Amino acid sequence: MRLAVIPGDGIGPEVVSEALKVLGEVAPTAEITNYDLGAARWHSTGELLPESVLGELRQHDAILLGAVGDPTVPSGILERGLLLRLRFELDHHVNLRPARLYPGVRGPLADAGDVDMIVVREGTEGPYAGNGGLLRKDTEHEIATEVSVNTAFGVRRVVADAFNRAEERPRKHLTLVHKTNVMEHAGSLWSRIVEEVSLEHPDVTVAYSHVDAATIHLVTDPSRFDVIVTDNLFGDIITDLAAAVTGGIGLAASGNLDITRRNPSMFEPVHGSAPDIAGQGLADPTAAVLSVSLLMDHLGHKEAARRIEASVAFDLATRDQASPGATQAIGDRLAALVSSNTVRTAG
Amino acid sequence: MRLAVIPGDGIGPEVVSEALKVLGEVAPTAEITNYDLGAARWHSTGELLPESVLGELRQHDAILLGAVGDPTVPSGILERGLLLRLRFELDHHVNLRPARLYPGVRGPLADAGDVDMIVVREGTEGPYAGNGGLLRKDTEHEIATEVSVNTAFGVRRVVADAFNRAEERPRKHLTLVHKTNVMEHAGSLWSRIVEEVSLEHPDVTVAYSHVDAATIHLVTDPSRFDVIVTDNLFGDIITDLAAAVTGGIGLAASGNLDITRRNPSMFEPVHGSAPDIAGQGLADPTAAVLSVSLLMDHLGHKEAARRIEASVAFDLATRDQASPGATQAIGDRLAALVSSNTVRTAG
Ligand SMILES: CC(C)[C@H](C(=O)O)[C@@H](O)C(=O)O
Ligand SMILES: CC(C)[C@H](C(=O)O)[C@@H](O)C(=O)O
Numbered sequence: 001m002r003l004a005v006i007p008g009d010g011i012g013p014e015v016v017s018e019a020l021k022v023l024g025e026v027a028p029t030a031e032i033t034n035y036d037l038g039a040a041r042w043h044s045t046g047e048l049l050p051e052s053v054l055g056e057l058r059q060h061d062a063i064l065l066g067a068v069g070d071p072t073v074p075s076g077i078l079e080r081g082l083l084l085r086l087r088f089e090l091d092h093h094v095n096l097r098p099a100r101l102y103p104g105v106r107g108p109l110a111d112a113g114d115v116d117m118i119v120v121r122e123g124t125e126g127p128y129a130g131n132g133g134l135l136r137k138d139t140e141h142e143i144a145t146e147v148s149v150n151t152a153f154g155v156r157r158v159v160a161d162a163f164n165r166a167e168e169r170p171r172k173h174l175t176l177v178h179k180t181n182v183m184e185h186a187g188s189l190w191s192r193i194v195e196e197v198s199l200e201h202p203d204v205t206v207a208y209s210h211v212d213a214a215t216i217h218l219v220t221d222p223s224r225f226d227v228i229v230t231d232n233l234f235g236d237i238i239t240d241l242a243a244a245v246t247g248g249i250g251l252a253a254s255g256n257l258d259i260t261r262r263n264p265s266m267f268e269p270v271h272g273s274a275p276d277i278a279g280q281g282l283a284d285p286t287a288a289v290l291s292v293s294l295l296m297d298h299l300g301h302k303e304a305a306r307r308i309e310a311s312v313a314f315d316l317a318t319r320d321q322a323s324p325g326a327t328q329a330i331g332d333r334l335a336a337l338v339s340s341n342t343v344r345t346a347g
Numbered sequence: 348m349r350l351a352v353i354p355g356d357g358i359g360p361e362v363v364s365e366a367l368k369v370l371g372e373v374a375p376t377a378e379i380t381n382y383d384l385g386a387a388r389w390h391s392t393g394e395l396l397p398e399s400v401l402g403e404l405r406q407h408d409a410i411l412l413g414a415v416g417d418p419t420v421p422s423g424i425l426e427r428g429l430l431l432r433l434r435f436e437l438d439h440h441v442n443l444r445p446a447r448l449y450p451g452v453r454g455p456l457a458d459a460g461d462v463d464m465i466v467v468r469e470g471t472e473g474p475y476a477g478n479g480g481l482l483r484k485d486t487e488h489e490i491a492t493e494v495s496v497n498t499a500f501g502v503r504r505v506v507a508d509a510f511n512r513a514e515e516r517p518r519k520h521l522t523l524v525h526k527t528n529v530m531e532h533a534g535s536l537w538s539r540i541v542e543e544v545s546l547e548h549p550d551v552t553v554a555y556s557h558v559d560a561a562t563i564h565l566v567t568d569p570s571r572f573d574v575i576v577t578d579n580l581f582g583d584i585i586t587d588l589a590a591a592v593t594g595g596i597g598l599a600a601s602g603n604l605d606i607t608r609r610n611p612s613m614f615e616p617v618h619g620s621a622p623d624i625a626g627q628g629l630a631d632p633t634a635a636v637l638s639v640s641l642l643m644d645h646l647g648h649k650e651a652a653r654r655i656e657a658s659v660a661f662d663l664a665t666r667d668q669a670s671p672g673a674t675q676a677i678g679d680r681l682a683a684l685v686s687s688n689t690v691r692t693a694g
Binding site for chain 1: 426427456458477479489493494495526529531533534558559567586595596
């Protein structure tokens with residue numbers, strides 16, 4: 001396995017090094033190459049993602065990314081020039097974001113119930129397409145536009161993926177989240193494609209929720225969701241909320257997948273670079289470790305993936321929630337659990 | 348006072364008649380005209396909002412709306428053809444949505460703290476502009492676009508309004524919610540205008556939150572917010588979430604304001620028509636009653652507005668949360684409280 005690692009900014013390097021400890025336990029022969037993309041490189045060379053680096057990244061089986069973003073860089077530069085550029089160039093159309101409330105974890109809800117959902121967020125179009133502009137800038141007649149671009153091709157491939165995932169889950173339930181009553185055109189395309197693809201999956205039950213209502217359900221009745229499929233922006237919003245509900249972004253993992261496997265998929269914690277706590281051993285590496293589980297799963301190493309997730313689940317059930325330990329201590333614990341292989345894996 | 352009332356669909360008529368009971372206590376001489384817009388009219392005549400009716404509505408001081416939407420009407424028809432058309436035709440640029448956790452009310456959060464915020468949601472542009480289309484419909488090359496339109500004129504007037512409101516509140520704190528790191532152009536316009544207008548309000552502190560992070564804060568630390576200003580779509584999403592956090596949309600009121608007063612403003616509960624519980628006396632009219640409080644406030648009857656809100660607060664603090672009573676019973680209680688004027692009003 002050839003793995004490219006982009007530790008990135010802030011707490012990125014800290015959590016990535018714990019994630020690599022755990023990876024070492026399940027894939028000791030993995031070849032790892034580090035790429036120093038992020039704020040420091042931009043400051044010293046002005047580069048965000050040189051073509052040559054992009055070319056090298058393409059030669060790997062997968063990418064592990066820590067976090068991107070730094071207060072010394074104007075907002076949006078690293079996000080669009082590095083993170084989103086990677087997702088778009090590598091055609092990461094399925095942005096996979098599981099949200100599970102693990103036993104022992106206390107989220108902000110008084111009574112969350114049994115939360116175990118995955119969000120399949122479209123990753124390469126929608127309002128993230130970068131289509132838009134400014135007219136008459138800095139005058140009283142200025143106009144700014146942002147165009148959400150949705151293609152049958154782009155929508156169908158994520159909807160198909162979401163149905164495939166729903167099919168493999170016990171509840172076989174899929175919810176389309178959109179805002180069809182207002183976003184008439186995009187809403188129509190998404191609705192029609194969900195209907196079409198559902199014909200190939202008669203055993204998957206299908207529901208629809210407006211995005212505003214979905215945020216209500218996520219805090220009043222999150223266990224109703226099994227698989228959610230949604231566009232890039234709605235997915236961004238509801239996965240942060242789903243992460244909060246299931247114990248915080250410190251635990252939320254994600255995969256940016258090219259389902260066709262033409263390009264390496266990229267795995268990253270949902271959290272950002274958290275510059276305020278960087279370098280102090282305060283960051284929880286659990287989300288990064290769970291991202292390694294998604295990575296192993298995507299590459300076909302299902303048993304290793306399950307072992308990592310089960311170790312995390314065990315640690316979460318037994319750790320002191322108020323003070324789970326320093327970044328390294330948590331990483332050591334998780335690596336030891338994975339290595340000892342004593343944790344029973346379910347399923 | 349000339350008041351136009353649109354009871355609308357589902358539970359709309361039920362909650363509106365309780366709201367009018369309460370209104371009767373503070374404005375017994377109000378002239379009320381009912382307009383039968385909604386699903387029934389559309390079914391019988393095909394009409395959504397005839398020009399003549401729109402012309403009549405314009406002759407009123409304010410509009411009270413119950414709810415719009417019915418399962419027998421294709422999704423979007425009534426929303427766009429009636430509700431959004433009213434907001435756009437009547438230039439309701441400030442969509443005002445307070446979210447307050449009243450004493451006695453239990454929301455879904457284990458520990459919400461002291462929540463008392465207002466969201467100033469832009470109401471006449473953004474992704475709600477209805478700008479977009481379908482190309483190559485029903486082919487594999489179909490493309491659907493939705494254009495978010497943001498103008499300096501449109502953004503400045505809501506930002507100015509939000510700062511004015513922040514100025515009048517004890518905390519004098521304003522948060523811009525957007526997604527500037529991705530929606531570069533609209534984000535730039537919104538950020539620059541907030542910065543500009545903030546110069547006229549040196550005593551208002553200003554914060555920024557990405558919309559995804561804002562949903563996290565709304566469930567982990569909602570008391571951080573005082574005034575939020577945001578665009579039409581982000582405002583739609585976070586006000587539903589803020590309503591859920593503060594006890595549900597059964598309690599959430601809103602005003603669609605034309606700050607220039609060239610057109611009547613429109614007041615409506617945030618909840619929808621809830622056809623599943625319509626006609627059974629199960630709907631809580633509190634949101635509609637609080638909308639009357641916003642209406643009175645907007646028309647300059649500050650004392651009446653405060654009396655209604657204080658009565659609601661008293662009722663919420665003393666009612667049996669599990670069974671607050673039937674729609675009419677709640678309305679009777681609130682009307683009696685407002686009439687007796689025994690509830691102390693604060694501020
Ligand atoms: C950093 C930002 C561009 C990114 C996004 O909006 O996709 C982040 O919020 C995420 O969810 O991964
Ligand atoms: C019904 C719908 C068009 C409306 C909106 O999106 O504005 C509603 O959700 C609201 O928040 O008032």
